[in-house]
Amino acid sequence: AQTVTQSQPEMSVQEAETVTLSCTYDTSESDYYLFWYKQPPSRQMILVIRQEAYKQQNATENRFSVNFQKAAKSFSLKISDSQLGDAAMYFCAFSRSNDYKLSFGAGTTVTVRA
Amino acid sequence: DAMVIQNPRYQVTQFGKPVTLSCSQTLNHNVMYWYQQKSSQAPKLLFHYYDKDFNNEADTPDNFQSRRPNTSFCFLDIRSPGLGDAAMYLCATSRTGVDANEKLFFGSGTQLSVL
Numbered sequence: 001a002q003t004v005t006q007s008q009p010e011m012s013v014q015e016a017e018t019v020t021l022s023c024t025y026d027t028s029e030s031d032y033y034l035f036w037y038k039q040p041p042s043r044q045m046i047l048v049i050r051q052e053a054y055k056q057q058n059a060t061e062n063r064f065s066v067n068f069q070k071a072a073k074s075f076s077l078k079i080s081d082s083q084l085g086d087a088a089m090y091f092c093a094f095s096r097s098n099d100y101k102l103s104f105g106a107g108t109t110v111t112v113r114a
Numbered sequence: 115d116a117m118v119i120q121n122p123r124y125q126v127t128q129f130g131k132p133v134t135l136s137c138s139q140t141l142n143h144n145v146m147y148w149y150q151q152k153s154s155q156a157p158k159l160l161f162h163y164y165d166k167d168f169n170n171e172a173d174t175p176d177n178f179q180s181r182r183p184n185t186s187f188c189f190l191d192i193r194s195p196g197l198g199d200a201a202m203y204l205c206a207t208s209r210t211g212v213d214a215n216e217k218l219f220f221g222s223g224t225q226l227s228v229l
Binding site: 050 | 156208221
């Protein structure tokens, strides 16, 4: 079974600053996918960024980037130039290759201070 | 334009009274999922449909059932809700499974309260 651990229940960041959310996972699979989802107060889960385990290059989407350390089974999310609209709960998620199941971490609530 | 629509947004039911939550999609996706998310916890997959093929997670209680009468609609039936079933229920879709080129599209969820 795969487990996803987010050790930071809450993080606070000043507007325009950078915040990093941590995520570790446990798997015996070699081929898998990792995701960060954002859940704002509207509750709709939105995909932020995803990473294929076979790719060494870290994924980037505008102000969002990841630091993927496969050997350490670590997958952190960096939010640069934080904006008020970034305030949300962020979930790290794992999926095996060709699977239908996303396993989520417990989430990190990000607060952005104006 | 909402692509995965869940109704109602809030649902209140009584202990032991059957309740049905609905989900519809305009994406024509093959796979539909139901997740349960309790307060401040990770979403947990209950089951999914690939077309008409139903797949139940091993630890999903028997109290939970699902129906998918056609591609667009999927229902979550809770036969005898208990207080522990109070949660947000998220519906999601994907064209095929979860892989590098596919992502899940989520609805806004239905918050279920059990009195």
